[in-house]
Amino acid sequence: MTLLHTIALLGVAVFAISGALAAGRRHFDLLGVVVIALVTALVTATGGGTLRDILLDRHPVFWIKDTTYIYVSLIAALLTVVYARWRHPPARLILIADALGLALFSISGAQIAEHAGHGGIVAIIMGTLTGAAGGVLRDMMCAEVPLILRRGRIYATAAIVGIAIYLLLQLVIDRTLAALLGMACIAALRLGAIFWNWTLPVFSLPGDKDEQ
Amino acid sequence: MTLLHTIALLGVAVFAISGALAAGRRHFDLLGVVVIALVTALVTATGGGTLRDILLDRHPVFWIKDTTYIYVSLIAALLTVVYARWRHPPARLILIADALGLALFSISGAQIAEHAGHGGIVAIIMGTLTGAAGGVLRDMMCAEVPLILRRGRIYATAAIVGIAIYLLLQLVIDRTLAALLGMACIAALRLGAIFWNWTLPVFSLPGDKDEQ
Amino acid sequence: MTLLHTIALLGVAVFAISGALAAGRRHFDLLGVVVIALVTALVTATGGGTLRDILLDRHPVFWIKDTTYIYVSLIAALLTVVYARWRHPPARLILIADALGLALFSISGAQIAEHAGHGGIVAIIMGTLTGAAGGVLRDMMCAEVPLILRRGRIYATAAIVGIAIYLLLQLVIDRTLAALLGMACIAALRLGAIFWNWTLPVFSLPGDKDEQ
Numbered sequence: 001m002t003l004l005h006t007i008a009l010l011g012v013a014v015f016a017i018s019g020a021l022a023a024g025r026r027h028f029d030l031l032g033v034v035v036i037a038l039v040t041a042l043v044t045a046t047g048g049g050t051l052r053d054i055l056l057d058r059h060p061v062f063w064i065k066d067t068t069y070i071y072v073s074l075i076a077a078l079l080t081v082v083y084a085r086w087r088h089p090p091a092r093l094i095l096i097a098d099a100l101g102l103a104l105f106s107i108s109g110a111q112i113a114e115h116a117g118h119g120g121i122v123a124i125i126m127g128t129l130t131g132a133a134g135g136v137l138r139d140m141m142c143a144e145v146p147l148i149l150r151r152g153r154i155y156a157t158a159a160i161v162g163i164a165i166y167l168l169l170q171l172v173i174d175r176t177l178a179a180l181l182g183m184a185c186i187a188a189l190r191l192g193a194i195f196w197n198w199t200l201p202v203f204s205l206p207g208d209k210d211e212q
Numbered sequence: 213m214t215l216l217h218t219i220a221l222l223g224v225a226v227f228a229i230s231g232a233l234a235a236g237r238r239h240f241d242l243l244g245v246v247v248i249a250l251v252t253a254l255v256t257a258t259g260g261g262t263l264r265d266i267l268l269d270r271h272p273v274f275w276i277k278d279t280t281y282i283y284v285s286l287i288a289a290l291l292t293v294v295y296a297r298w299r300h301p302p303a304r305l306i307l308i309a310d311a312l313g314l315a316l317f318s319i320s321g322a323q324i325a326e327h328a329g330h331g332g333i334v335a336i337i338m339g340t341l342t343g344a345a346g347g348v349l350r351d352m353m354c355a356e357v358p359l360i361l362r363r364g365r366i367y368a369t370a371a372i373v374g375i376a377i378y379l380l381l382q383l384v385i386d387r388t389l390a391a392l393l394g395m396a397c398i399a400a401l402r403l404g405a406i407f408w409n410w411t412l413p414v415f416s417l418p419g420d421k422d423e424q
Numbered sequence: 425m426t427l428l429h430t431i432a433l434l435g436v437a438v439f440a441i442s443g444a445l446a447a448g449r450r451h452f453d454l455l456g457v458v459v460i461a462l463v464t465a466l467v468t469a470t471g472g473g474t475l476r477d478i479l480l481d482r483h484p485v486f487w488i489k490d491t492t493y494i495y496v497s498l499i500a501a502l503l504t505v506v507y508a509r510w511r512h513p514p515a516r517l518i519l520i521a522d523a524l525g526l527a528l529f530s531i532s533g534a535q536i537a538e539h540a541g542h543g544g545i546v547a548i549i550m551g552t553l554t555g556a557a558g559g560v561l562r563d564m565m566c567a568e569v570p571l572i573l574r575r576g577r578i579y580a581t582a583a584i585v586g587i588a589i590y591l592l593l594q595l596v597i598d599r600t601l602a603a604l605l606g607m608a609c610i611a612a613l614r615l616g617a618i619f620w621n622w623t624l625p626v627f628s629l630p631g632d633k634d635e636q
Contacts, residue, residue: 054266055262055266055273055276056272056276057271057272118276120279121279121282121283122276122279122282125254125282128251140352145355146353148248148251149248149353149354153244154244156247156248156251157244157247160247199244200244200247
């Protein structure tokens with residue numbers, strides 16, 4: 001479980017960074033904005049895992065059981081705010097931090113669903129929820145269209161594909177290696193979508209032109 | 213419980229249809245939109261029941277316990293996407309599917325609250341939540357004003373009235389028959405609101421003209 | 425626990441008033457708007473406590489265990505609607521009722537987290553969640569930017585400061601008195617923000633002018 005713990009702490013940290021940046025959008029001059037950045041970072045970092053724990057009836061919820069997660073979120077958010085005031089971060093940093101958070105939490109969410117005795121479709125759904133819910137909450141708090149719902153963009157698809165690859169690979173190779181490959185796959189798909197504008201293929205059927 | 217199970221599967225299917233249609237809005241040419249339609253359908257179909265199970269501390273949550281619900285949602289959503297590409301569905305189909313989902317889930321939610329030993333006001337609230345929450349999540353995901361909050365429109369009222377009728381009728385007639393009549397009442401009120409634009413009565417008090 | 429119970433009932437009532445007013449915005453001529461006002465009031469009044477109970481695995485959830493909370497919410501909302509039709513309430517009444525709800529629920533949420541064996545950071549987070557979540561749900565239902573996220577405005581800060589003061593004071597003075605002082609502090613900070621437009625201080629670092 002140590003690797004899973006490290007991965008969860010890393011996931012919390014990168015999601016906290018994305019939350020703090022999204023809340024602040026480079027203006028951190030008011031103490032109030034710092035408070036909002038910390039609140040948003042905390043919600044982003046813990047949202048997915050909290051939903052997973054409640055759905056799987058795992059109590060106490062992870063951040064109540066181990067408050068390290070809270071402190072890691074707050075410290076990551078605070079460092080982000082300080083850094084963002086000193087030198088403004090590239091606009092894509094939110095998306096990159098989000099991509100890493102998605103990769104880390106999707107696979108760890110799927111693994112926790114497996115630990116709880118579920119597999120296949122439930123592991124895929126629970127992993128996707130764990131990975132995506134924090135970002136959805138962050139985007140809702142910042143009144144943005146959630147990344148998961150932007151058309152043509154690879155988001156849920158990246159999580160679903162990566163988890164499926166992890167589930168298949170672990171049948172033939174070492175579980176830890178399968179998890180790392182699954183994460184790499186999710187991160188690669190999302191980063192490709194961010195940097196090279198990858199989209200999902202258009203498919204058309206006869207008669208498409210008739211509709212609008 | 214077999215009738216309750218069938219009703220829940222039907223409810224999941226019709227809500228999945230409404231979710232897939234709302235997410236797609238007739239444009240299903242991108243694979244990414246299909247993924248969003250499946251995700252939205254799944255959230256719409258399972259949202260209300262999940263909230264009910266969590267509030268009533270029923271674990272495992274219904275779709276984790278019985279994955280048939282997931283497959284029914286996904287198949288209903290996929291068939292909807294295929295159909296919508298072949299022949300575009302009438303605009304009101306979302307509302308009709310939603311009306312049936314509301315009817316089926318409101319009564320089954322109330323019944324499950326009763327099974328858990330609650331009655332009266334808790335059954336009404338839990339039934340309304342079970343019926344309405346999936347649609348609220350769908351509308352939030354599609355950035356629409358939730359149906360339940362559109363002014364003058366009969367929505368929550370339909371669920372509340374139908375559940376109250378079911379609770380009263382079952383004191384005098386067969387429970388299954390009472391449930392079917394309650395559902396029929398909710399569906400009739402919503403469909404009336406959709407097709408004949410039924411609204412709730414305006415009532416006025418002396419002095420109304422003074423205010424705006 | 426009697427004081428805690430009274431405080432929770434009061435909190436439910438004031439949040440129900442803010443929810444009913446926010447849903448109605450002075451137009452209560454349609455029966456449908458009254459239903460929406462009651463639904464919004466109920467969600468506002470019970471949202472924070474429900475989230476707290478689910479996160480802390482306290483079942484049955486408070487309003488399922490004791491339906492008095494439901495009736496108090498509905499009666500408070502109904503009286504608000506009747507009053508608002510008779511004489512339209514000052515625009516700030518929503519904010520004032522919300523400030524009192526925040527004060528009452530933040531401290532009682534923190535106390536319940538303490539009863540459950542948690543302290544420090546978990547009590548602060550749980551208190552803030554309990555106090556703020558109902559208002560966030562209300563604002564989301566009414567398609568407003570949640571109060572907690574309005575820039576520069578003291579909202580989450582008031583809750584956090586008040587809970588911290590309560591946690592510190594109870595080490596040296598009577599617990600009940602500490603709770604009342606914590607509540608007074610939260611209410612005073614929020615009311616100051618509402619009436620005298622208090623905001624949090626701006627702090628600047630060298631180089632601020634370089635950024636935008």
